[in-house]
Amino acid sequence: xxxxxxxxxxxxxxxxxxxxxxxxxxxxxxxxxxxxxxxxxxxxxxxxxxxxxxxxxxxxxxxxxxxxxxxxxxxxxxxxxxxxxxxxxxxxxxxxxxxxxxxxxxxxxxxxxxxxxxxxx
Numbered sequence: 031x032x033x034x035x036x037x038x039x040x041x042x043x044x045x046x047x048x049x050x051x052x053x054x055x056x057x058x059x060x061x062x063x064x065x066x067x068x069x070x071x072x073x074x075x076x077x078x079x080x081x082x083x084x085x086x087x088x089x090x091x092x093x094x095x096x097x098x099x100x101x102x103x104x105x106x107x108x109x110x111x112x113x114x115x116x117x118x119x120x121x122x123x124x125x126x127x128x129x130x131x132x133x134x135x136x137x138x139x140x141x142x143x144x145x146x147x148x149x150x151x
Contacts, residue, residue, distance in 0.1 A: 036062045038071075039097045051078050053090060061099075068096055 037059055038047035046059025049071055053060075062068045075090065 033101050033103075035099050035101060036065055036068045037097050037099065038068065038091065038094050041093050041095055047091075047094070051075065065096075065098075 038049075038053075039045070039059075040047075040055050043055060045055035045057060047053045048056050049060030049062075051074055053071075053075060060071075062071065072091070
């Protein structure tokens with residue numbers, strides 16, 4: 031993980047760019063791990079403006095700025111991986127058991143229907 035990350039912020043609204051070829055502004059926006067990635071994004075948007083975008087979108091980054099965030103690494107309490115795996119496996123098992131019970135009930139109902147049909151004949 032990088033110690034510095036970058037975002038593009040609209041100075042007027044404080045919102046952040048979502049990145050991509052057709053960016054819009056959002057509370058969190060996209061985070062880039064290197065300044066070169068931000069430059070590549072800007073080049074993509076500018077190239078798109080000149081090739082296919084409508085004139086309203088051409089000023090998407092007017093009044094915007096690149097913001098650098100320095101990350102501070104700290105230990106955080108995290109759930110254990112084995113615990114997450116165990117929960118997922120238990121959920122899968124419960125789902126499979128529920129499907130099996132539904133299938134058994136369908137088979138039982140079909141059996142009872144056939145039994146009634148042939149015993150009554």
